[in-house]
Amino acid sequence: MGRARQEKVTTSLADDVGEEISASLAPVDAELARRYPGDPGSRQPVHTVYVPGDVFAAGTIRSWGEQALAALDRHAPDATALAAVLGLADRLAEPVxxxxxxxxxREPVEDLRVDFEDGYGPRPDAEEDQAAARAARLIAEAYENGTAAPYMGIRMKCMEAPVRDRGIRTLDVFLTGLMEAGGLPDGLVLTLPKVTYAEQVTAMVRLLEEFENTHGLTPGRIGFEIQIETSQAVLAADGTATVARMIQAARGRATGLHYGTFDYSACLGVSAAHQASDHPAADHAKAVMQVAAAGTGVRVCDGSTNVLPVGPTDRVHDAWRLHYGLTRRALARAYYQGWDMHPGHLPTRYAAVFAFYREDFEQTAARLARYTARTGGDVMDEPATARALSGHLLRGLDCGALDTAEVAEATGLTRAGLEHLAAQGRGKPGVPA
Structure with missing residues (x-):
């Protein structure tokens, strides 16, 4: 065969045209990089457990694990029984x-919030002071002795006028107690509830800046979650998305957006019998949250169910099926975290999460292996999909659904290799990890 024909390449634009355009867009480039840094690449817990400030104790996490195991032993003592309740495929029953x-x-709770808001209620100031100081001491001790959850912190009262001063004081008592006990733990998480205006987020930023300055901490050291529980947090009076403003008002400190199922539903007038995380109103709110958070490094967390798995076995099974279904629904919609309100929710939280990551593991791993080897297959994946596949496997590893050895064998990649693929493009607009 003859040599391939060499095409004549000609252009019409002067060289400085591209330079001028690049210069004109430089501010936009900088703005995009600032506003959309991409996913942080850190572990995201699969749930958040809320425990009232007066109930939280040194043995709370272990107690939740023991209660969850007792419920599993009583109501689904083996793999066959659990699979029958939840409708698990035969091949998933034993592994799950x-x-x-x-x-x-080993790790019954991944993220725990000591609650000083709705779950705690109004108390005498002296009583709440003591509870906040106690929470700081117990959390510091838990991290010191290795019994802490990966993430722990408090939910303070909100920035609304009637409880603002109390919330600020509780936050101060708690953070100061941690500092006096040795410093802020790496897994510290704070939750600001019932946010309605971006200015309340700005106020939270101001508080944390003052605390950091007082203690000589690195600026930006303390982040916080924003809880979306009101209609005003989703849609502003002028029709714009308030939640997007809140993310920017946090100035890089926002770590998550947590959906409050029941406060938000009540705010919209949804009757008690229909308040649930799969209600259309909930879907709308979370979709707005998800779009607003995309690419910003802020993660979206689903809400909870208030149907508790307690009582006779048939009632527990009904509650388990509901919780399992809601969790699977959320995972399919890329809400990888939710709330758990009772120890009895832990078996179905983890069953749903583990089944989600295991049921398509072989296909996911094979697609990623073909991508990295540049071989063919029945699906043509792009770099963005490879990032998503890697991120999916990393989340499965983090929670315990998958093992490092089986992932390495199926993909040919170490964890470092998966992290490298997941990070490709991080920091570019519209490119999640």
Whole structure:
């Protein structure tokens, strides 16, 4: 065969045209990089457990694990029984059941918030002061002795006028107590509830700046979650998305957006019988949150169910099926975190999460292996999909749904390799990890 024809390449634009355009867009480039840094690449817990400030104790996490194991032993004592309740495929029954038990024994809670808001209620100031100081001491001790959850912190009262001063004081008492006990733990998380205006987020930023200055901490050291529980937090009076303004008002400190199922539903007039995380009103709110957070590094967390798995076995099974279904629904919509309100929710939280990551593991791993080897297959994946596949496997590893050895064998990649793929393009607009 003859040599390939060499095409004549000609242009019409002067060289300085591109330079001028680049110069004109430089401010936009900088703005995009600032506003959309991409996913931080850190572990995201699969849930958040809320425990009232007066109930939280040194043994709370272990107690939740023991209660969850007792519920599993009583109402689904083996893999076959759990699979029958939840409708798990036969091939998933043993792996999911075994991993749920192991998780409840090893790390029953991934993220715990000591609650000083709705779950705690109004108390005498002296009583709340003591509870906040006690929470700081217990959390510091838990991190010191290795019994802490990966993430722990408090939910303070909101920035609305009637409770603002109390919320600020509780935050101060708690953070000061941690500093006096040795410093802020790496897993510290704070939750600001019932945010309605971006100015309330700005006020929270101001508080944290003052605390950091007082203690000589690195600026920006303390982040916080914004809880979306009111209609005003989703849609402003002028029709714009308030939640997007809140993310920017946090000036890089926002770590998450947590959906409040029942306060938000009530705010919209949804009757109590229909307040649930799969209500159309909830779907709308979370979709707005998700779009506003995309690319910013802020993660979206689903809400909870208030149907508790307690009582006779048939009632527990009904509650488990509901919780399992809602969790699976959220995962399919890329809400990788939710709230759990009772120890009995832990078996189905982990069953849903583990089944989600295991049921398509072989296909996911094979697609990623073909991508990295540049071989063919029945799906043509792009770099963005490879990032998503890597991120999916990393989340499965983080929570215990997958093991490092099986992922390495199926993909040919170490964890470092997965992290490298997941990070490709991080920091570019519209490119999540």
């Amino acid at each position: 059941h075994d991993r749920v038990r192991a998780k409840l024994e």
